[in-house]
Amino acid sequence: MTSSDGRDLSSDPSHRSPDQLDLDLILVGDAADRDAFRRIFTAMAPKLKAFLINTGQSPQEAEEILQDTMLKVWRKATLFDRSKSAGSTWIYSIAKNARIDRIRKETKPAPDPDDPSFVQDAPETGEQSLNRRQDQKRIQLAMSTLPSEQMKIINMSFFEDKSHAEISEELNLPLGTVKSRIRLAFGKIRAELERNQ
């Protein structure tokens, strides 16, 4: 596999395009394509392991959560909907919940789209779903506009998996300040995304 500028991408899976990940997930979902799953595994498992260890899991826990996550990716690829989320976001969400379920030893309460009480999303226009797929770059751009005091808290939430109370203690800030900075940060990200549409 080569990119448009001729570089060999197959040797460095971390440089594969997000679209390739989406296509591989579709191949796994539609046709149980083993080569596609191997590509997903090779690209994502080493990152997932790094992410889990960074957020405080022991190597043993990281391996268990990695297994739970990749097993769910294989089993649930049939449910992956590219118009709803990017492949990397979909996998991240599975990993996140696998981690929470391991720690809590029970399943986190979550809405079920097959529940007859569930209110479905309004149908999206083609442009909206295209925007959604380009989200990662646009979100990164929007995040670059955040003041450092807000960015710090977002980093601690996502990269260190800290609770609001832990952040408040560590930064010696009132809990209300931590919460209001989170609200300001996401308000700003959404406003930037809308402005750049």
Add this chain to the structure above:
Amino acid sequence: MTLKHHISDDTLLAYVNGTLAETLSVVVATHLAICPQCRKHMDLMLSVGSIYLDQSKPVELSSNELDLCDEIMLSPQEKPSTVHRQSLNTAADPIRSIPKPLSDLLPCDIDDIPWKKLVPGMSHYPLKGHANSDGKGALRLLKISPGMTLPEHSHSGQELTLILRGSYIDEVGRFAAGDISDLDDSLHHQPVADTDKDCICLIATDAPLKFKGFFSRMLQPLIGI
């Protein structure tokens, strides 16, 4: 009528990250089931999180972990959903049918709940076994008769309320079916059921409430919220 009051971003982030108390998570999940807007906000948070995953510097896998790939492919895949996705709920009546995260915890239909009277005009139904792992906080249904005022109170922790039937007004605004009220310790409030129907809500806390007046404080052990 559409939903007016939503989950605040700090609560949603705690839910996404799994740091929100179990009792509060039930209320969030129930509102998410009927609120595409809050789900969109949650998806944004997951997209932000996936950037952190993407930027993680890959580490080498153990031989055990490398073997997982082939082992996993021996297991069967799930069948795609064949459920015809048409909701029993509508924009005009967003929570007529109770979503699963809550209905799975109820012993019966919402209209047949065996209410326990607290004081005239106010009854409750604690959802037993749904305290948090630290033993603090509670999850319960509360029924308030029309015109009834709840004792003025504030919170030592967080309180999430989801309106299931009827409506109420407090210092923040008017809350109708499907709306969520997301309060933390900064606010004193005093909700009043403001229509001719009973107001039924789902209330979760992660710490005991603080009541303001003397009589209200006497009430506290009775209510236990």
